């Protein structure tokens with residue numbers, strides 16, 4: 001484990017959803033679970049973030065927003081699709097305005113289903129994302145050499 | 146007190162400052178009923194930032210921050226070398242100016258607001274710092290830090306009012322509540338991140354390290370008030386730091402008007418009255 005997996009800073013964006021998962025993400029960040037134990041900080045600033053937590057589905061309106069956030073994050077970065085809405089569109093899939101899950105806008109690294117997703121699952125997903133961060137960093141190094 | 150201590154500062158201050166910052170996060174977490182991150186967490190954060198991509202709006206914004214870092218180190222080094230207190234204050238101000246300019250240079254609305262507030266903060270703490278220097282001169286008869294340290298009596302005996310004025314502005318320099326207007330370490334989502342909004346990767350890491358240098362320097366100024374005995378000085382410095390954490394966790398952010406009026410009021414009331422007493426007593 002290098003320092004990159006000891007200090008994951010997250011940013012959270014909620015797409016088109018019932019806001020259930022949105023609230024669960026905030027619940028996972030509260031003092032009771034204390035994710036700061038793992039060095040997790042909710043930055044609210046894409047330029048400082050390593051992990052993008054996406055909840056809710058993608059529609060025409062929020063697609064550029066999500067892409068903008070994604071593009072502003074410095075490499076290496078990981079995208080998590082949290083909740084069934086973000087994985088596939090969920091119960092909103094058939095809606096006239098919904099395009100589908102988060103992968104319609106940005107490349108997703110981990111799909112975490114659940115409706116609503118539980119804080120434990122979110123924390124577990126973030127911890128798994130650390131492994132991916134580590135790999136991406138190694139790939140960056142290899143490309144640089 | 147010489148070149149040797151200055152070099153010692155340049156080498157050790159990041160370590161000490163990082164530990165201070167880690168302790169701060171741990172103790173704050175405990176005060177809030179959390180477990181908190183490991184003490185070494187700030188080092189992990191900075192280590193990670195060095196490994197990240199360095200995105201910029203303009204390349205020149207990083208240059209300003211580099212100057213900020215260099216001047217922060219210079220400020221502390223001059224202080225720990227036993228140099229002139231007034232020169233130290235000039236260097237401190239210049240470092241702050243570069244920090245603000247870097248924020249303006251990155252031309253994002255968030256860093257603009259952050260830079261404006263940082264300027265207000267500098268305006269707030271400047272009088273108190275100058276009063277500290279002047280009052281120390283009036284007691285010891287010298288602006289040289291090395292003479293102030295070797296003064297036989299603890300300065301706090303002569304300068305209680307000045308010390309209170311200094312305590313009042315301490316949260317500004319540590320970027321802590323109630324004066325964490327420009328960029329805060331705890332309320333992570335307000336005005337996004339203030340001045341540092343547009344900085345990432347290596348530059349952000351350097352800014353963090355510069356803050357560590359500043360922590361050690363500011364605590365060093367606190368130490369001067371008790372400098373006649375090393376152990377009492379260190380103990381009191383630690384207590385000052387503890388007090389800072391308690392204030393940080395017990396207060397909410399104030400509006401900038403309150404910060405300005407409060408710190409100027411404190412500087413001129415507590416510090417000014419103290420100085421008037423010194424003048425009446427006569428000084429060397």
Ligand code: SF4
Nearest residue numbers: 017020021085115116
């Ligand atoms: S997955 Fe379920 S709880 Fe989560 S946003 Fe979608 S509908 Fe709401």
